[in-house]
Amino acid sequence: ISPVPPYSREQPIFTTRAHVFQIDPSTKKNWVPASKQAVTVSYFYDSTRNSYRIISVDGAKVIINSTITPNMTFTKTSQKFGQWADSRANTVFGLGFPSEQQLTKFAEKFQEVKEAAKLARDRSQEKIETSSNHSQESGRETPSSTRASSVNGTDDEKASHGGPAEAHLKSENDKLKIALAQSSSNVKKWETELQTLRESNARLSTALQESAASIEHWKKQFSACKEENDQLRGKIEELEEQCNEINKEKERNAQLSRRLQELETELQDKELELEELRKQGEIIPELMSECESVSEQLQAAEKKNKDLEEKVRTLRTEVEESKHRQTNLKTELKNFLDVLDGKIDELHDFRQGLSKLGVDN
DSSP states (O other), rough: OOOOTTTTTTTEEEEEEEEEEOOOOSSSSSSESSSSOOEEEEEEETTTTEEEEEEEEEETEEEEEEOOOTTOOOOOOSEEEEEEEEEETTEEEEEEEHHHHHHHHHHHHHHHHHHHHHHHHHHHHHHHHHHHHHHHHHHHHHHHHHHHHHHSSSHHHHHHOOOHHHHHHHHHHHHHHHHHHHHHHHHHHHHHHHHHHHHHHHHHHEEEEEHEEEEEHHHHHHHHHHHHHHEEEEEEEHHHHHHHHHHHHHHHHHHHHHHHHHHHHHHHHHHHHHHHHHHHTTTTHHHHHHHHHHHHHHHHHHHHHHHHHHHHHHHHHHHHHHHHHHHHHHHHHHHHHHHHHHHHHHHHHHHHHHHHHOOOO
16 A cells, blocks of 8 residues: 555655664564665655655655654764654664765755754744634633623614614624635644545555554564574674685785795895806806816826936935945944054054154164
8 A cells, every 4th residue: 555645636746775673572683674675765745734854665664653742853874874763753864875975965865854853843833823822812802792782781772872882792703714725724724634644544544554464474584583693693603714714814924925026036046046057157168178288288297206206216216325324334434443542542653753863872
């Protein structure tokens, strides 16, 4: 059943799309989804009652039917979510928008409609006060006219008294007629509003019956959502574990990357060394030829060394023999000197003997 009957004068003044939620009546904390997907949410203006409503229908089900009052406040709880409390419906409605821009537009429209509802309420109060003042004045004036008639007497007496009192009564009667006409128009207006309220109550009763009928369905959906939520939590835990493994793997990859850079640096150094060795390898033939020449010279030197060693051994043998001969010569020389000393002593003795003989002669 549509909350806006075809004969109603309500017209949409703003329309958007959003995900609709209602506060959980048991906990007053958790949000219960009122629609499976994004639905149309519209502001409606009723020209007959000068009122504003937020209405949303999901298929044939009315999920939002909230009359905006000046006391309501729309609150942004996040970048894409807003909420307001409806004391008449005894619930809190929440809307999730696809973008922050749409949420801002909806909040601005809510404030604008709230101000318009406040202005309409003030005007209505002024009319009621004016009507009540007229009623009080008429109430005060009726006894005065009665008193005037009782004081002035019968019609014959009034005719005899003259014009000023009659003119006063006519003016009072005119005022009473005007007040009565205004009261009649107010009564008709109030009867129209009462009929409209009765129709709204009938629609709300129907919507309430539909809501009661769909409670079991929502309970089942809530249970299914809860199970799905538990499954999603399990998956989230698994994903968190996988994320931890991925982070560890990233850390290992970072270490391997650093090690790879070090190895690349070492490889560059080795390539430089290899280039140096290649350059040195180019002069290896020259070094080989020089090495062969040096080898030949070394062989010749070794041969000369062997010859010299033979000569040294020969010289050593000759030296040993010379030493041995010198030792023998020393021995013989000593013996000869000893013999010579003996001979010298003998010659000395012989000379002394000769000298003595010469003296004697």
